[in-house]
Amino acid sequence: MANSPSGETVTERLVRILETFDTDRTVQTATEIGRRADLPSSTAHRMVADLVECGLLERDEDQRVRLGMRLWELALRGSRALRLRQAALPFMERVQARVREHTQLAVLENGETLFLERLSHPKAGANITRIAGRLPLHASSSGLVLLAYGPEELRERVLAGPLEAVSPETVTDPARLRRVLAGIRRDGVVVAPGSVEAVSTGVAVPVREAREGVIAALSVVLPRHAPTRPAVEELRAAASGISAAFATQRP
CATH class of the missing domain: 1.10.10.10 (Winged helix-like DNA-binding domain superfamily/Winged helix DNA-binding domain)
Known part of the structure; x- marks a missing residue:
């Protein structure tokens, strides 16, 4: 042009x-x-x-x-994001029905966390994320998963800072953040209390695709002191289902 x-x-x-x-x-x-x-x-x-x-x-x-x-x-014609969202929705609905809190699907887009979908229960706790909303990669459970499994060049660029504090508990120390990311890659899950809001805990797992690695993060936002193990189990089962469903939709 x-x-x-x-x-x-x-x-x-x-x-x-x-x-x-x-x-x-x-x-x-x-x-x-x-x-x-x-x-x-x-x-x-x-x-x-x-x-x-x-x-x-x-x-x-x-x-x-x-x-x-x-x-x-x-934007929706042939959109990879739409296909991913369609594959994810049935599994997200099951997680949301069982956990009864916010359930979210996010992807890495232009160095940020982009939220493709969010399901919420009427009595769910606080959550600032929105569909088509963005957050810095280090500042939410979904973003931490995407950063942990993202390209090394991106990870080093984020770690070089500056690391913005979305809440007082957002991890902004590069050395500590590096340890958190290593733990995510080791365990396949992150539990991030207070990283976005003090009253909430974000729990997220990776959604994988055979040829492309991690293509999304699936998360729930729980009340701060709620048990996290049941949510982790639901998320892992759902992420596996999403991966299989998305594979069948490939053009």
Whole structure:
């Protein structure tokens, strides 16, 4: 794609526009989009209009802009994430029904933990994660699993810091984090009390695929002092089932 006077490609600017939307900011004006995407107002209005015309963005009756259904449609076509989520859901539902707490599926995406799915019980405890939400890899049980089994280059980059504290108990000491990751690879599970919220304990296991290694993390978020062994057993059984189901869906 052609470059702008700043040297950016059109594609880079389009991505910046789309990235101004998040789970807390679902509707914006074109002016707000331009400011957050660091684009000239005229450029932002023109590009937003183009995206609306092709359906990737939509306008409401007040001329505010939201992500369009066509973007959702295109994202799901042949999506590996969708196939993984479809394979996982029956097993996640069983875990959630038995543990009766938040059950989550997460993947490694661009150096962060991306949550693909979350099931919750009405009486489940605190949990800040959301579907399509992200957290630093070192800051949740799911992320710790993905980091432990991820590429060595990524692991060393994260360990080099800085390690942000999401809660007072998030592991931010590189030496300690290295030991935690080694323990995950040894035991195939992590129990992380207070790493995201003081009142909760995250428990996570890897979801494996024969040719690709660990492709996801399956986790539950328990009340801080709840027993973890039953959850670990449920998660391990579910992760095995997800791996087998996903294998049958490969294109």
